[in-house]
Amino acid sequence: MTEVKALLEQFVELYGGESSNPVRAFHAPGRVNLIGEHTDYNGGYVFPAALTFGTTMLIRKREDDQVGFASTNFPLRKHISIQQVEFRAEDDWINYPKGIIRELQKRGLSVGGYDILYSGAIPNGSGLSSSASIEVVTAYGLLTMEGQPTDKVEIALLSQKAENEFIGVQCGIMDQFAVAMGKKEHAILLMCDTLEYKHVPFASGEYKLVIGNTNKKRGLVDSAYNERRSQCEQAVKYLAAEYPELTLLGQLSLEQYRSAQHLIPDETVRKRAQHVVEEIDRVLQSIEVLQRGDLAAFGRLMIGSHNSLRDLYEVTGVELDTMVEAALAVPGVLGSRMTGAGFGGCTVSLVHQDSVERFVGEVGRVYKEKTGLTADFYVCDIGNGVEELRL
Ligand code: ADP
Numbered sequence: 001m002t003e004v005k006a007l008l009e010q011f012v013e014l015y016g017g018e019s020s021n022p023v024r025a026f027h028a029p030g031r032v033n034l035i036g037e038h039t040d041y042n043g044g045y046v047f048p049a050a051l052t053f054g055t056t057m058l059i060r061k062r063e064d065d066q067v068g069f070a071s072t073n074f075p076l077r078k079h080i081s082i083q084q085v086e087f088r089a090e091d092d093w094i095n096y097p098k099g100i101i102r103e104l105q106k107r108g109l110s111v112g113g114y115d116i117l118y119s120g121a122i123p124n125g126s127g128l129s130s131s132a133s134i135e136v137v138t139a140y141g142l143l144t145m146e147g148q149p150t151d152k153v154e155i156a157l158l159s160q161k162a163e164n165e166f167i168g169v170q171c172g173i174m175d176q177f178a179v180a181m182g183k184k185e186h187a188i189l190l191m192c193d194t195l196e197y198k199h200v201p202f203a204s205g206e207y208k209l210v211i212g213n214t215n216k217k218r219g220l221v222d223s224a225y226n227e228r229r230s231q232c233e234q235a236v237k238y239l240a241a242e243y244p245e246l247t248l249l250g251q252l253s254l255e256q257y258r259s260a261q262h263l264i265p266d267e268t269v270r271k272r273a274q275h276v277v278e279e280i281d282r283v284l285q286s287i288e289v290l291q292r293g294d295l296a297a298f299g300r301l302m303i304g305s306h307n308s309l310r311d312l313y314e315v316t317g318v319e320l321d322t323m324v325e326a327a328l329a330v331p332g333v334l335g336s337r338m339t340g341a342g343f344g345g346c347t348v349s350l351v352h353q354d355s356v357e358r359f360v361g362e363v364g365r366v367y368k369e370k371t372g373l374t375a376d377f378y379v380c381d382i383g384n385g386v387e388e389l390r391l
């Protein structure tokens with residue numbers, strides 16, 4: 001039995017099988033950023049890809065104004081009236097889909113009653129964007145059920161708005177965009193500012209993307225993130241002496257930056273700026289080498305990215321550094337780097353398929369020895385963005 005058929009059985013057990021309305025199934029993936037870290041808020045490129053695992057949503061119309069929420073990942077389940085969609089701390093995970101309903105209502109859509117069951121395969125809070133996944137699948141599913149247009153860029157934007165305003169997390173657009181717009185065997189070159197994007201073939205051939213979860217809680221991340229952002233703004237102010245029109249670091253080419261970097265008197269600020277400008281350049285080089293099918297060159301760019309995040313941007317930490325170092329010691333590994341905001345969360349590595357088993361064993365063992373933490377590994381393919389599944 002397929003997973004979605006098994007989920008359908010759970011749905012019927014939970015909500016009954018008497019309704020004459022059909023159950024429909026939708027899926028949105030998780031995502032991983034392959035390169036281009038801390039570039040988004042600097043007007044630079046990111047390069048995320050959708051994963052083949054994500055969040056499945058089964059949904060069936062009800063004849064009243066109640067919405068039933070249940071998830072195989074959390075015990076809390078309840079029905080609420082569609083007229084009373086408000087943030088409540090005790091509603092925990094249900095606030096994510098409620099935020100989407102609220103956002104649809106704010107746009108003038110009168111959402112009907114539904115029974116909904118989610119099932120997620122993404123570890124929560126590890127930087128693979130389970131939140132964007134549940135948001136986007138909910139928005140896409142509800143709009144489809146209501147017979148409304150399902151423009152995926154619009155869905156990404158409304159999902160980001162729900163996370164910003166209803167949940168209160170100030171995330172950028174990358175996660176929701178990748179989850180909505182992903183394409184099998186392609187990564188997405190995205191300019192977060194303008195939403196200009198391009199699907200770039202990522203034919204990894206005999207190589208697999210392996211995500212390693214450090215399982216380290218990302219405690220430092222908020223304050224350090226804000227500090228990095230303000231250091232980038234400071235850098236822009238210094239560089240404006242030479243480039244008066246400059247508003248974001250991403251507007252400078254590498255050459256322009258290099259000829260003006262002496263204007264930044266503070267060494268820390270200079271290091272932050274250098275990371276941003278060089279990282280954007282690495283993203284553009286990545287597109288070039290991938291178009292030639294040169295995976296080894298892409299692997300070297302991943303390593304360069306990690307080293308820069310470690311030495312210049314200083315957002316890695318012992319767990320991420322240990323995991324990347326252990327990864328690069330395994331034969332058949334082309335590249336490895338932290339992915340996400342840093343200080344914890346995940347690494348992504350490009351590993352030859354014959355080395356994957358050895359990779360998981362050795363990296364897991366070394367990581368445990370050096371940090372005392374147990375890592376989890378996910379061998380990934382690049383999948384599609386949000387879509388309806390056939391039941
Ligand atoms: P990340 O997006 O990095 O995984 P977040 O803290 O942003 O971490 O979002 C995780 C939260 O999203 C979970 O704690 C839960 O509230 C909600 N969520 C994600 N997936 C599901 C799911 N399958 N079922 C219910 N809630 C989910």
Ligand code: MG
Pocket residue numbers: 129130131132
């Ligand atoms: Mg999230």
